[in-house]
Amino acid sequence: MIVNRPFRRGDLxxxxxxxxxxxxxxxxxxxxxxxxxxxFIISHPAVTCAIPATSRVDHMxxxxxxxxxxxxxxxxxxxxxxxxxxx
Numbered sequence: 242m243i244v245n246r247p248f249r250r251g252d253l254x255x256x257x258x259x260x261x262x263x264x265x266x267x268x269x270x271x272x273x274x275x276x277x278x279x280x281f282i283i284s285h286p287a288v289t290c291a292i293p294a295t296s297r298v299d300h301m302x303x304x305x306x307x308x309x310x311x312x313x314x315x316x317x318x319x320x321x322x323x324x325x326x327x328x
Contacts, residue, residue, distance in 0.1 A: 243289065245294065257328055269317065280307050
């Protein structure tokens, strides 16, 4: 499955960007919301590709950070959902 424009044209950042990442996001090497969202998406077993679709170099660098470090397992993805739902 290919996930195209997973950030909903920036809507996710508008909604959650003012909140801090949870401290435990560092456990899977997330430094920003882009990496948090992308790691959530690409760690799902059905997903084979994510296309963030940015034209900005600084955003591309943030996105590329999702390729570093471990991906969250199913238990961590559930924790990520609970955190986002609590905001």
